[in-house]
Amino acid sequence: METHKKQAFLKFFLIYFLSVAVLILTAGVFYYNQMKNQFLQSEEFSMISYARDIKMGNDLSKYKGIFTHTPPKRLDKFIDIDNFTILKDKFMKYIPQNRYGDYMQIFKSKKSFDKKISKLKLQIAVTQFILLLLFGFISYKLAKNALKPLEESISKLDKFAKDLIHDLNTPIASIKLNMKILDKNEKLRENSAIKRIRKSIAAISELYENLTILLEEETFQLQNVDVMKIARESMQIQKQLYPHLKFVIDNESLYFKTNPKAIKQILQNLISNACKYNKKDGYVKVYAKDNKLYIEDSGVGIKHPQKIFERSFSERNSSGIGLDIVNRLANSLHLKIEVISNTTGSTFILTQIL
Numbered sequence: 310m311e312t313h314k315k316q317a318f319l320k321f322f323l324i325y326f327l328s329v330a331v332l333i334l335t336a337g338v339f340y341y342n343q344m345k346n347q348f349l350q351s352e353e354f355s356m357i358s359y360a361r362d363i364k365m366g367n368d369l370s371k372y373k374g375i376f377t378h379t380p381p382k383r384l385d386k387f388i389d390i391d392n393f394t395i396l397k398d399k400f401m402k403y404i405p406q407n408r409y410g411d412y413m414q415i416f417k418s419k420k421s422f423d424k425k426i427s428k429l430k431l432q433i434a435v436t437q438f439i440l441l442l443l444f445g446f447i448s449y450k451l452a453k454n455a456l457k458p459l460e461e462s463i464s465k466l467d468k469f470a471k472d473l474i475h476d477l478n479t480p481i482a483s484i485k486l487n488m489k490i491l492d493k494n495e496k497l498r499e500n501s502a503i504k505r506i507r508k509s510i511a512a513i514s515e516l517y518e519n520l521t522i523l524l525e526e527e528t529f530q531l532q533n534v535d536v537m538k539i540a541r542e543s544m545q546i547q548k549q550l551y552p553h554l555k556f557v558i559d560n561e562s563l564y565f566k567t568n569p570k571a572i573k574q575i576l577q578n579l580i581s582n583a584c585k586y587n588k589k590d591g592y593v594k595v596y597a598k599d600n601k602l603y604i605e606d607s608g609v610g611i612k613h614p615q616k617i618f619e620r621s622f623s624e625r626n627s628s629g630i631g632l633d634i635v636n637r638l639a640n641s642l643h644l645k646i647e648v649i650s651n652t653t654g655s656t657f658i659l660t661q662i663l
Contacts, residue, residue: 537595544580
């Protein structure tokens with residue numbers, strides 16, 4: 310599943326699942342508190358029953374080891390009839406014996422209560438876990454179904470784009486062929502209009518290659534690739550287009566687990582931009598350091614490096630689509646791109662995210 314689909318799926322899933330999970334957990338806490346209060350009321354009532362049996366002289370053998378009491382005594386302070394105290398290992402309650410203020414102190418062990426509470430907690434935890442699993446599965450299905458219309462729309466759009474790009478291949482190839490014929494004429498080669506046409510053809514070709522690679526995003530196969538070797542190949546192409554620039558590249562190797570065609574397109578775009586927006590007699594350096602690939606230039610710099618990968622943002626009258634495609638391809642290949650820029654140039658840093 311592509312990155313954008315994963316993000317959409319996770320958003321749908323988390324909205325469904327977390328909403329239900331909050332309700333389930335809240336209901337569990339409410340039920341626990343309600344049952345705990347019922348258990349406490351039951352404990353208090355049993356202590357009253359014990360005191361009644363004492364007054365009536367009934368057999369107390371059934372209470373042995375559970376209840377204890379003190380002889381009635383007069384207290385100087387007023388005791389609320391609803392008094393009920395929870396101690397560490399027992400309950401305690403004062404029960405009046407007569408109208409003169411004599412009270413009996415009743416104690417009851419908390420063992421049975423603690424067992425009930427432990428059992429209640431376990432029952433609630435198991436029930437909540439089962440419900441979370443059930444609604445997790447339901448949320449998964451709902452999220453998958455919610456994505457279907459989106460996937461169908463994307464599929465139709467991709468098919469249209471593939472057909473359109475395929476149809477563009479013939480006229481682009483024809484324009485390139487005719488441009489080569491014109492370049493053979495020395496009088497036309499340096500003509501300003503021909504130069505502008507040549508640059509426009511290069512821009513159209515670059516866009517065509519970008520879109521072609523981007524539409525293969527779903528079928529990318531990853532393998533160990535020497536990115537420095539691909540960078541050197543891209544540099545050779547740019548040397549012919551920008552003879553006034555100095556190109557420097559390490560002879561070292563740097564391997565990323567990536568798709569060869571996609572990483573080639575990323576490097577072509579970044580190195581092409583480094584050349585396109587460079588200063589006269591400037592330089593472009595490509596080197597490896599700490600398992601990272603650096604593309605450095607002596608260009609005019611980027612005013613807003615944090616925005617350049619946004620589709621709607623562009624600098625220097627460019628379309629902005631090139632770096633947007635670079636960013637999308639990098640996300641698909643699990644590559645991180647950092648940008649450092651100032652008035653003396655820019656540096657793009659590519660890192661493999663393991």
